[in-house]
Amino acid sequence: MKSKSLWLLAVISLLLVVLAACGNAEGSEDGGDEEANSNTEENTSAEGSSESEGEMTEVVVDGSSTVFPVMEAVAEEYQKENPDARVNIGTSGSGGGFEKFAAGETHISNASRPIKDEEKQALEETGIEYTEFEIALDGLSIVVNTENDWVDQLTVEELNKMWSADGDVTTWADVREGWPEEEIEFYSPGADSGTFDYFSEVVFGEEGDIRQDASLSEDDNVLVQGVTGSKNAIGYFGYAYYAENDDQLKAVPIVNDSGEAVKPDQETVQSGEYNPFARPLFVYVKHSTLEDESVYNFAKYALENAGAMAESVGYVAKPDSAYEEALNKLDEIAGK
Known part of the structure; x- marks a missing residue:
């Protein structure tokens, strides 16, 4: 009788252990689903963020x-x-x-x-x-090398004479008497540039073309390098490129419609004194x-x-x- 009771007690204990294990397994599976759902939500949120960024x-x-x-x-x-x-x-x-x-x-x-x-x-x-x-x-700036100590100002007429394809200017002496007989190097924005168009309109009007031997570039930094690299160079570009390199370049005063030679700066551009190159x-x-x-x-x-x-x-x-x-x-x- 006692052995039967012990055997029955052992069976009951074994059943309890099995039931407990099953319960834990189910709990673990439920927990796994919750974790999986949580990860899915995070992934969905990340994908949503990516889509949001992608839509920008x-x-x-x-x-x-x-x-x-x-x-x-x-x-x-x-x-x-x-x-x-x-x-x-x-x-x-x-x-x-x-x-x-x-x-x-x-x-x-x-x-x-x-x-x-x-x-x-x-x-x-x-x-x-x-x-x-x-x-x-902007004040379209006409610039020369800092070692150029003879150009003190220029008129629009002189710019026309210098830059025109029909002109016969080769040296600085061809522009003004007393200037050196040194060959001028010309640097200009490319033909797709609005600065090229504006300069051409001011200097040539409706007629006339820029000289064929000018070095052209759509990159204004290339023009800066060209002028800073040669004592006899002249070029033009937007005022910001001059201002950024004013320790290496000299802005040429331009004679305005009042007969005054004016350098480009924020005041003369704002006031309109720097004409006709303020724009x-x-x-x-x-x-x-x-x-x-x-x-x-x-x-x-x-x-x-x-x-x-x-x-x-x-x-x-x-x-x-x-x-x-x-x-x-x-x-x-x-x-x-």
Whole structure:
């Protein structure tokens, strides 16, 4: 009888152990499901974040190398404040920028001169609506090497004589009596550059072409290097590139319409004394792309900060009221 009781007790104990083990196993499986669900939610959240980042449009801007320092500074600050944002700033020149703009490759086009009639027509043909915004002022700077101690000023007529393809200027002595008989080296922005167009319009008018032996480049830094590398060089580009290298370059005072020789600086550009080479700088914004929040947010940030960024890189800001008007216009276009 006692042995039967012991045997029964052993069986019951074994059953209890088995039941307990089964319970723990079920609990473990439930816990595993909860952990798996938790991981799935985390993965879904990460994928959602990736999708959100993926949906953020890379804002593409191209055009003028003169406007580039302003927009580059804007883009750098914008991306610091918006780490997920991506902005690509190109420098194919004002003309090259408008070609990409018309081809639908960019959202914003930078230009150092107003859009031309043929460029307007190309945009009309592709059904692209846009608005022009002035973001800063520039003083197109004519520069020589710091070792050049004879050029004290130049007139537009002398610039025409020097740079014209039809001219017979070879040495500095051909420009003005008493200057050295040293051969001049010419450095100019490329033909797609708005600076090239603006300089040509001021110096040649509707007629005349730039000399064929000038070294051309769409990269203003190449022009800076060319002038700094030769005592007899002369070149021209936006004021910011001169200001950045004013220890290696000498800006030539230009005789204005009042007969005064004036150097480019923020005061003379703002006042208009530095004429005829003071000019506005532009961005052109495509209307349809403002439906994209990424493009709208960057365009708004650019107009809010263009003045400060322009001055930080050596250009001249427009009055605050001009930027306020521009922002109101942007919101109107975007339906904000």
